[in-house]
Amino acid sequence: MKAIASLSATLCAASLAAAPFLAQAQVSAPAPASVPAPNAAPAVPAQPVTPTARELSFGSHPLQRLDFYRSALPGPRPLILFVHGGAWVGGDKSDSTGSAKIRHYTQAGYQLASVNYRLLPEVDIEHQADDVAASLAALLDRSAELGIDTRRVVLMGHSAGAHLAALVATDPRYLKRYDLTPEDIGGVALLDGAAYDVPSQIVDAGPLLGFAYQVAFGSGSSRQLSLSPANHAGGDNARDFLLLHVERPEAQRQAYRLAEALRGAGTRATVAGVPGRGMEGHNRINAMLGRSDSQATPIVDEWLAGLFARSAF
Structure with missing residues (x-):
């Protein structure tokens, strides 16, 4: 428990350090005002509208909920299902998505959902992964009602x-x-992730956080490998992966480790780095995604466009 608390406290401290960026990410730059006609009232800049969330349940636990944001465009649309961070012990669907991300992708024609999942130590990581799978299944089961094109699904x-x-x-x-x-x-878009290869992540983390990872993932190599995406990448995978990392050496190593395993199985995997140091950059990549001044936004947009252009439907 102390180790899990340490991991959570480290994350919270990093989030507080990045608070100015998180707050800034919620503010959109105003649209340029048009030149008013003579004697006309000053024009009011149009503000992008963030769609209202519709909360859906996929289980009986209070955290087995997701927020669904409908696309601005009609017809069956591609789905992006976003999974929040929080060191497996915290985070929430409402505070981890960012209004810029919601506006950007719904206006671009995507249905967007942000999912909660049960947290450590109440459940283990296996149950958290099951919650993500259950939430996706629930959305696809209601695809006709929600306007989801089931052939075009992205996890983020x-x-x-x-x-x-x-x-x-x-x-x-x-x-x-x-x-x-x-x-x-x-496709799967991963933003500065961790523990793609759990054993090497534990080594990279150092003694204190390494022990915290062991509490979360177990001290035995068998369970650590069973929870390592890189260990499973040799089999059937999602069709395409984008792995973004900031200027954190351990995040970069984890991204390339997973990409190498995916490519070895014939799965397309793209790795890209964006500016941002340490945990400040780690928080910023998520908070800023969807903004025009985020260097991650055009990378993700281009990957999404290419993903669906390459796919046969």
Whole structure:
């Protein structure tokens, strides 16, 4: 418990340090005002509208909920399912998505959902991955009602959420319970994730956080490997991966380790770095995604466009 608290406290401290960036990410730059006609009232700049969330349940636990944001465009649309971070012990669907991300992707024609999942220490990581799989199944079961194109599905995750998204997209056990396979996922976008290769992550983390990771993932190599997406990447995977990292050496190593395993299985995997140092950069990549001044936004947008252009539907 002390180790889990340490991991959570480290994350919280980093989040507080990045608070100015998180707050800034919620403010959109105003649209340029048009030149008013003579004697006309000053024009009011149009502000982008963030769609209202519709909360859906996929289980009986209070955290087995997701927020669904409908696309601004009609018809069946691609789905992005976002998995929040929080060191597997915290975070929330409402505070980990960012209004810029919601506006950007719904206006671009995507249905967007942000999922909660049960947290350590109440449940283990296996149950967290199951929650992600269950939430995806619930959305696809209601695809006609929600306007989801089931052939175009993307998982997106940040930090611990990137680990869970990658695990569900590489280890078929989680989706199998819901009559789905990793190949039902068109693409996976991972934002500065962790623990793609749990044993090496524990070594990289150092003594204190390494012990905290052992509490979360177990001290035995068998369980650590079973929770490592890189260990499962040799089998059936989601069809395409984008792995973003900031200027954190351990995050970069984890991204390349997973990409190498995916490519070895014939799965397309793209790795890209964006500016941002340490935990400040780690928080910023998520908070800023969807803004025009985020260097991650065009990378993700281009990958999404290429993903669906390459896919045969």
